[in-house]
Amino acid sequence: MGTTWSVRWVGSGDAVTLKAGLQRVLDVVVAQMSHWEPESALSRFNRAAALSWQPLPDACCEVLAFALSVREQSGGAYDPCAGALVNLWGFGPNAGFADPLFCAAAASESGSAMARQRTPPVELDLVGKRALQPGGVQLDLSSVAKGYGVDGLARYLQQQGIEHYLVEVGGELRGAGTKPDGQPWWVALEQVIPHDAHAADGVQDMVLALHGLAVATSGDYRRYFERDGVRYSHTLDPRTGLPIRHGLASVTVVHISCMAADAWSTALTVLGLEAGLALAERQGLAARFVARSASGLHEHLSGSMRSMLEA
Numbered sequence: 001m002g003t004t005w006s007v008r009w010v011g012s013g014d015a016v017t018l019k020a021g022l023q024r025v026l027d028v029v030v031a032q033m034s035h036w037e038p039e040s041a042l043s044r045f046n047r048a049a050a051l052s053w054q055p056l057p058d059a060c061c062e063v064l065a066f067a068l069s070v071r072e073q074s075g076g077a078y079d080p081c082a083g084a085l086v087n088l089w090g091f092g093p094n095a096g097f098a099d100p101l102f103c104a105a106a107a108s109e110s111g112s113a114m115a116r117q118r119t120p121p122v123e124l125d126l127v128g129k130r131a132l133q134p135g136g137v138q139l140d141l142s143s144v145a146k147g148y149g150v151d152g153l154a155r156y157l158q159q160q161g162i163e164h165y166l167v168e169v170g171g172e173l174r175g176a177g178t179k180p181d182g183q184p185w186w187v188a189l190e191q192v193i194p195h196d197a198h199a200a201d202g203v204q205d206m207v208l209a210l211h212g213l214a215v216a217t218s219g220d221y222r223r224y225f226e227r228d229g230v231r232y233s234h235t236l237d238p239r240t241g242l243p244i245r246h247g248l249a250s251v252t253v254v255h256i257s258c259m260a261a262d263a264w265s266t267a268l269t270v271l272g273l274e275a276g277l278a279l280a281e282r283q284g285l286a287a288r289f290v291a292r293s294a295s296g297l298h299e300h301l302s303g304s305m306r307s308m309l310e311a
Contacts, residue, residue, distance in 0.1 A: 144263040
């Protein structure tokens with residue numbers, strides 16, 4: 001999936017055996033949902049002929065169904081069908097944005113990529129375990145599959161009788177139980193954005209105890225490129241075909257499901273502070289927004305996040 005993973009646990013169990021089992025869990029995610037892997041189920045769907053029904057394995061169906069539900073609830077701010085747009089801006093598997101000669105996409109190119117993601121829509125048949133490729137749609141599950149992988153690793157550990165652990169894939173985390181000293185798995189949230197370090201006075205330190213909870217953060221500072229004095233974030237708005245430029249530096253979502261935290265953190269980032277915070281309130285999401293202003297970085301918490309911190 002183009003990233004790394006780590007697991008820490010407390011308890012008995014052979015490390016070599018457990019590591020092999022954990023790797024098998026992630027191998028399933030790669031085989032079904034990675035666009036870095038040419039023969040994954042997702043890659044085969046993306047190459048399929050127009051108007052053809054393609055079989056999808058169980059996990060891929062589950063993740064795609066959830067991603068499509070977030071697309072609907074976010075008004076299209078999140079879209080798993082925006083793979084062509086991601087590739088166009090150089091943030092796909094080929095990482096074209098890292099090339100010093102890479103140029104920003106032209107408006108006409110973005111329009112063409114957006115057209116492929118919208119009309120006609122992808123249809124998902126959960127009973128038949130298949131999806132309709134309308135023609136040219138490029139699925140991209142990168143902003144939800146990592147979270148699903150975290151949840152899968154947690155389930156595997158629990159099946160092995162391990163109740164105390166911290167799981168991480170690409171920076172998304174889920175924890176349960178406690179460490180040997182009785183302390184919970186404390187996780188410090190990123191508060192100083194690298195290129196905004198001088199302006200972080202308005203953001204407080206925050207640590208979370210991941211006791212049966214998952215956390216995911218989406219930020220415009222993680223992957224980006226600069227051309228002619230303009231900074232282009234890897235977080236793209238599927239509704240406009242352009243990188244976001246509304247001043248949000250990051251969004252963190254805490255949830256019992258890492259898959260949900262992963263997808264919602266991206267959707268809220270695309271929406272921006274006002275619309276994102278309003279949606280978080282409607283959905284009852286525990287979310288933390290870090291926004292830029294002329295005076296620096298400032299933190300905004302949803303009602304559910306405030307309640308969680310007070311508790």
